[in-house]
Amino acid sequence: MRRARRWVLGLVALTALGSCVEPGLPPAAPPAPVVVATPPPPAPRMPAVPLGDFSFQGSMIQGGLLIGTAPTGARHVSLNGDEVPVAPDGRFVIAFDRDAGPAATVTATLDEGRTVTRTLTINPRAWNISRLSTLPKYPVPMPEFEKLRPAEIEQINAARRQDTGAMGWRQPFMWPATGRISTLFGSQRIYRNGEAGSYHSGTDVAVPAGTPVLAPADGVVILASDHPFLLEGNLLMIDHGMGLNSALMHLSRIVVTQGQAVKRGQLVAYSGATGRVTGAHLHWSLRWRNAKIDPLLVAGAMPGIKQAQLP
Ligand SMILES: [Zn+2]
Structure with a gap:
């Protein structure tokens, strides 16, 4: 009974936060204590x-x-x-x-x-690590996840292999939406028996569903999912050229199509709570080839929001 109550309280806390459930895990992970985001350390x-x-x-x-x-x-x-x-x-x-x-x-x-x-x-960073020693990493086996996931991963990988010649990499990047940063890039949870979950591959911006999402830089749409993916929900990927691309996740609606050229600041989608989430927010990932990059280092401080200080 006590355990069930704690579970519900945790779920409420997480729902209020609105963040990604870490990629790579099957769904229905039990709720965990809220990770409080702290800005990364100073960087040159x-x-x-x-x-x-x-x-x-x-x-x-x-x-x-x-x-x-x-x-x-x-x-x-x-x-x-x-x-x-x-x-x-x-x-x-x-x-x-x-x-x-x-x-x-x-x-x-x-x-x-x-x-x-x-x-x-390359300067090292101290990442936001939460130790959840009482929770198992994989609470529920998910045959449906195992069945559907490979095709989604292949679609994402095929998108990343596209070289569109986009020139957005030359521009200063902007935040696709403005709001409090609820989960920082690189945050990670360590579960029972020291098993590490996947680290958070992007930055979560806490915005309500229906918030306009803008292209962070010029590019070409390399993936505009026509249905919600298991983890990413409605997923929009934009190539910025030179191997650099953005992924915008959990969208409620995408308003651009695959192959379309987009301009920095152009409306491309609306935020939502699709995929593996605990509430509405925008997740923005940046990658160069296989390297996962911290959007905060590229887009700089969140305008008008005190919490997101520049490293
Ligand atoms: Zn996220």
């Missing part, structure tokens, strides 16, 4: 810092995105050995995953075949 946010013949703009930190400028005459740039496309003006995009190691190597190959290599120091 650099206006075009020169590093040898390169220069970089952005945050050299886990979950950070950098716009680089290659040395004059560079034909190719690579990050840790992987080729990175370079625009005609020498600019390129690289980013560091939430769990990126302490260093990365950037190499440019110049016209005459000479190479220039620089080592970047």
